[in-house]
Amino acid sequence: GQSLEQPSEVTAVEGAIVQINCTYQTSGFYGLSWYQQHDGGAPTFLSYNALDGLEETGRFSSFLSRSDSYGYLLLQELQMKDSASYFCAVRVNTGRRALTFGSGTRLQVQP
């Protein structure tokens, strides 16, 4: 089976930096994605890592270590609008397009 573990909730203050971790146990691994979902909204794509290392996109960065089956999403200069749920998702192999999602981390940004 496939499993992805991430913290259920994280709280941080405006302007701070927060890291959301994701560990995965899957039958294969092709890449790790991160999605943001506001309450009542659709998931929106944030980043994708297929190789080890850090990918930076503005205030958001994502890291992957394939040997540790581990990744994280780093959010800098937190804003109130960043309050949302964040999901890591794994694509298992090249032959499959389906994403397997974690249960999500609910981030609450406080003033």
Added chain:
Amino acid sequence: DTGVSQDPRHKITKRGQNVTFRCDPISEHNRLYWYRQTLGQGPEFLTYFQNEAQLEKSRLLSDRFSAERPKGSFSTLEIQRTEQGDSAMYLCASSFSTSGRIYNEQFFGPGTRLTVL
């Protein structure tokens, strides 16, 4: 609006009834996905189409569920003999790929919230 659209946005039905949802992907996207999401959980994959071909189906997709994408554009998801456990948000997503490049981003629609009484 050129994003993924879904219809209806909300559906309330009685147990045992059939329901059908529609998804219109971004027009140039050749890949279409259906997911199901319950409160406090991440989306769960149901099925995937490349153009009109259904290439992947999850074990979650019981024989009461059927999906089609007849012309490689919009897709429908039908649930027959609905059960209370089918209550969830049904999300559609689309993406684009060519023979030379794979785009990993999936674009999600707003979802159809199904409530089975």
